[in-house]
Amino acid sequence: MNKRNPFGAKLNFNTGVVEMIHGAGGKASSQLIDQLFVAAFDNDMLNEHSDQAKITLPEGQVVMATDSHVITPLFFSGGNIGSLAIHGTVNDVSMSGATPLYVSAGFILEEGYPLKDLKLIVESMAEAAREAGVAVVAGDTKVVEKGKADGVFINTTGVGVITNGVDLSVNKIQPGDKVLISGSMGDHGVCIMSKRANIGFESNLESDSASLNWLVSDMLSQVPGIKYMRDPTRGGVSAILNEIAYQCGVGIRLEEDQLPIKEAVRSGCELLGLDPLYVANEGKLIAFCPAEFADQLVDTMRQHPLGKDAAIIGEVIEDENGFVQLQTSFGGSRVVDWINGEQLPRIC
Amino acid sequence: MNKRNPFGAKLNFNTGVVEMIHGAGGKASSQLIDQLFVAAFDNDMLNEHSDQAKITLPEGQVVMATDSHVITPLFFSGGNIGSLAIHGTVNDVSMSGATPLYVSAGFILEEGYPLKDLKLIVESMAEAAREAGVAVVAGDTKVVEKGKADGVFINTTGVGVITNGVDLSVNKIQPGDKVLISGSMGDHGVCIMSKRANIGFESNLESDSASLNWLVSDMLSQVPGIKYMRDPTRGGVSAILNEIAYQCGVGIRLEEDQLPIKEAVRSGCELLGLDPLYVANEGKLIAFCPAEFADQLVDTMRQHPLGKDAAIIGEVIEDENGFVQLQTSFGGSRVVDWINGEQLPRIC
Numbered sequence: 001m002n003k004r005n006p007f008g009a010k011l012n013f014n015t016g017v018v019e020m021i022h023g024a025g026g027k028a029s030s031q032l033i034d035q036l037f038v039a040a041f042d043n044d045m046l047n048e049h050s051d052q053a054k055i056t057l058p059e060g061q062v063v064m065a066t067d068s069h070v071i072t073p074l075f076f077s078g079g080n081i082g083s084l085a086i087h088g089t090v091n092d093v094s095m096s097g098a099t100p101l102y103v104s105a106g107f108i109l110e111e112g113y114p115l116k117d118l119k120l121i122v123e124s125m126a127e128a129a130r131e132a133g134v135a136v137v138a139g140d141t142k143v144v145e146k147g148k149a150d151g152v153f154i155n156t157t158g159v160g161v162i163t164n165g166v167d168l169s170v171n172k173i174q175p176g177d178k179v180l181i182s183g184s185m186g187d188h189g190v191c192i193m194s195k196r197a198n199i200g201f202e203s204n205l206e207s208d209s210a211s212l213n214w215l216v217s218d219m220l221s222q223v224p225g226i227k228y229m230r231d232p233t234r235g236g237v238s239a240i241l242n243e244i245a246y247q248c249g250v251g252i253r254l255e256e257d258q259l260p261i262k263e264a265v266r267s268g269c270e271l272l273g274l275d276p277l278y279v280a281n282e283g284k285l286i287a288f289c290p291a292e293f294a295d296q297l298v299d300t301m302r303q304h305p306l307g308k309d310a311a312i313i314g315e316v317i318e319d320e321n322g323f324v325q326l327q328t329s330f331g332g333s334r335v336v337d338w339i340n341g342e343q344l345p346r347i348c
Numbered sequence: 349m350n351k352r353n354p355f356g357a358k359l360n361f362n363t364g365v366v367e368m369i370h371g372a373g374g375k376a377s378s379q380l381i382d383q384l385f386v387a388a389f390d391n392d393m394l395n396e397h398s399d400q401a402k403i404t405l406p407e408g409q410v411v412m413a414t415d416s417h418v419i420t421p422l423f424f425s426g427g428n429i430g431s432l433a434i435h436g437t438v439n440d441v442s443m444s445g446a447t448p449l450y451v452s453a454g455f456i457l458e459e460g461y462p463l464k465d466l467k468l469i470v471e472s473m474a475e476a477a478r479e480a481g482v483a484v485v486a487g488d489t490k491v492v493e494k495g496k497a498d499g500v501f502i503n504t505t506g507v508g509v510i511t512n513g514v515d516l517s518v519n520k521i522q523p524g525d526k527v528l529i530s531g532s533m534g535d536h537g538v539c540i541m542s543k544r545a546n547i548g549f550e551s552n553l554e555s556d557s558a559s560l561n562w563l564v565s566d567m568l569s570q571v572p573g574i575k576y577m578r579d580p581t582r583g584g585v586s587a588i589l590n591e592i593a594y595q596c597g598v599g600i601r602l603e604e605d606q607l608p609i610k611e612a613v614r615s616g617c618e619l620l621g622l623d624p625l626y627v628a629n630e631g632k633l634i635a636f637c638p639a640e641f642a643d644q645l646v647d648t649m650r651q652h653p654l655g656k657d658a659a660i661i662g663e664v665i666e667d668e669n670g671f672v673q674l675q676t677s678f679g680g681s682r683v684v685d686w687i688n689g690e691q692l693p694r695i696c
Contacts, residue, residue: 020693025582025628027686030591049595050518051440051578052413054510057405065400066452068503070490092399104414106503108456138505142418144694150496155416155454157486157505162402170398230399234373243378247397280373338375345368346492 011035016115023109023143032141036119040126041105041136053137055102061162065092068155072346074121076195078188078206079282081154082125087209087282088233088348089158090132094213095229095285097168097220098160103129104138106155111146121152132211134158166220172227173248177316178294180287182215182301183208183309184260185237189279189344190268199271205264210283215304222300225293231285233348238277240286241324242338251319254336256328260309277326277336280347288316359383364463371457371491380489384467388474389453389484401485403450409510413440416503420694422469424543426536426554427630429502430473435557435630436581436696437506438480442561443577443633445516445568446508451477452486454503459494469500480559482506514568520575521596525664526642528635530563530649531556531657532608533585537627537692538616547619553612558631563652570648573641579633581696586625588634589672590686599667602684604676608657625674625684628695636664 011031021028030049038046045053067088074081086103093100105125109118129136187208194205212231219226232240245252254277261276269276283306289297294312301307314327324336359379369376378397386394393401417433427435434451441448453473457466477484535556542553560579567574580588593600602625609624617624631654637645642660649655662675672684 023582024693025587029582048518049591050444052411052444052446054444055410055412057410062403062405063400064403064450064452064486064507066454066486066503066505067488068454068456068490070456070492096398096400096402098400102412104412104505106414106416106454106505108416108418108501138412138414140415140503142416142694144418144498147495148498149501150492153456153497153501155414155488155503155505157412157414157452157454157503159410159412159507170396234371234377239373243397345372346490 011115013115013119018109018111018113018115018118018143020111020143020145023141029141036122037139040122043135043137045135045137046139055137055159057101057161058163063093063096063098063160063162064157065089066155066157067092068153069348070153070346071348072150073195074151076207077191079209080121080124081152082121083128084209084282084348085154085156086125086128086132087211089156090134090211090213091231093158093160094216095231096162097166098162100132100134100158100160100213102137102159103134104157105136106140108149108153109141109143110149110151111143113151118152128211132213164220168226168228170228170244170247173244173250173288173316175250175316175318176291177227177288178291178312179252179314179316180294180298181260181311181313182285182307184262184265185281186265186269186276186279187262188282189236189347190265192347193272193344194268197272205268208281208283210306212283212285212306215301215306218304219297219300223293223297226287226289226297228288229285232281234280236278236280237286238324238336239338245322245324249320249322251317251322252314252324253317254314254324254326256326258311258313260311280344282348359463361463361467366457366459366461366463366466366491368459368491368493371489377489384470385487388470391483391485393483393485394487403485403507405449405509406511411441411444411446411508411510412505413437414503414505415440416501417696418501418694419696420498421543422499424555425539427557428469428472429500430469431476432557432630432696433502433504434473434476434480435559437504438482438559438561439579441506441508442564443579444510445514446510448480448482448506448508448561450485450507451482452505453484454488456497456501457489457491458497458499459491461499466500476559480561512568516574516576518576518592518595521592521598521636521664523598523664523666524639525575525636526639526660527600527662527664528642528646529608529659529661530633530655532610532613533629534613534617534624534627535610536630537584537695538613540695541620541692542616545620553616556629556631558654560631560633560654563649563654566652567645567648571641571645574635574637574645576636577633580629582628584626584628585634586672586684587686593670593672597668597670599665599670600662600672601665602662602672602674604674606659606661608659628692630696
């Protein structure tokens, strides 16, 4: 057919930059959408160029989660804001026991940002989505003037379905339950902070940023009795355990000896003045289960690559004040309080 | 119960400002969430303090849409970024014929932004959500350093369901179909631009920002044959008609005499050097239907307050080049091309 093609001009992904016009809703916007986003996220729903996507959901409890990502730096060892934006939302959906299925992506771009780097980010995002088995079905791109944003911000919102009747709830947690973690603490936060401080830990420490949905489906299909799961991102293990203890009116006692911490994270934390319990993770989960299933659960987790360093790190105790305590290696005990300062800004 | 309450301290909504710590995932984050977001959006799902929301959907085709909002100024005549963020996503969902049900909200806040203004924005958002009958069920808040964002950016992602078997599709459009608009063009864009240029049109011109879902449900329940709907936001009526014409391989002929344009918009456009066909709307829709139903459709739209100035503005014609033409009042004809420049940055 002899139709005119308003998208004919090719974007320059070598030297081109994001311009205000890419967010104006006209021809340049369509070029960016077609040549970058639709090309990377390739699926029928995006190809329709509609302002909304029609999605098909299996029977079950539908779950929705949203996360905006403002991490700096945008690229880090083990990922970038694109892969992180998928992992973060896939994990939020998965922690409910749901299978994540669809994701929307909202980009806020700063004028002048290199198209080459944006392409790397979007391609990482597309790869992360493929690995997690989710489709990026709806998108939006806005551009703001130079100096009015910081390169790239990405919101992802995920939809999933609990198809197996699993009913996880924080309210099921009770004294005697065991607390498990799927692997080492603080990898993401220390990786980012050391890169920011330029102290060179990146070489031997990667962010743990990863989608946990396949690990979760193994856990739920093989071990009965799992009560609740949560991913310890901003604020680290401490923040989510404090929130849970407060919500449930119980205490949590952690065993310092059992906390999996990589040597690079331990030394990085010492140098940076951080406590691994407060440092963000982006590919770890905390699970609560009755004591009788804890060994089976940790074994199951260890059989998955993302759970190979899983450990039982503590237990739920009676304490109506809702304190989280750490039983130290020397036999002492200290309170692991809520984070107070802004320990790690813009970590995700 | 004698539980400790880590959220005891009240935020100061008179003189307080957004601080980095409000985005750190600890105690201050929880305070902001509890005292501002949960208080305003009040619903059981948010109250659960979970990283994801369980939502209940009726039978039907599920639809998902996302939009990030970066409008400047944040407050304008007829609304603010909060109400706009609900309207925009409600409308994107509604244009498919779906009933919008749930919305997620992702906030990116600039350090130092006044909590007082943030509260106004969030409360407008909550009110807009109530009016549209949608629940804000999932949220996220990030804070970036002063100078790294522009006050407040909001992403909303909406989920809705087409419960009545309606199947709108751009591919159904064919020569002979009529093109309708639900009201006057360009109100939002001219309102924003005149406020930015400080030329004082705000006094007699309000943004049309509004949720169109109730108008849409009247249209779909009362008039058969509606083929496709779209809301002409960024890029205005011109951008979406050009996109549709290109996608369908048809032409569209508009009648200049029939285009509803308010006098304040017309004079504002003259002063600002804008063409109302290219100016954004935030509470208008374009509908396509077979000629035989066009009168009935325009009558139905006019019975709704948001459709009182509805008009049949043109028709679909054969043209494999996909041009949009304007039949002028003087009997001439000109091409209404894709927007080329960045006519109106950050209009939504």
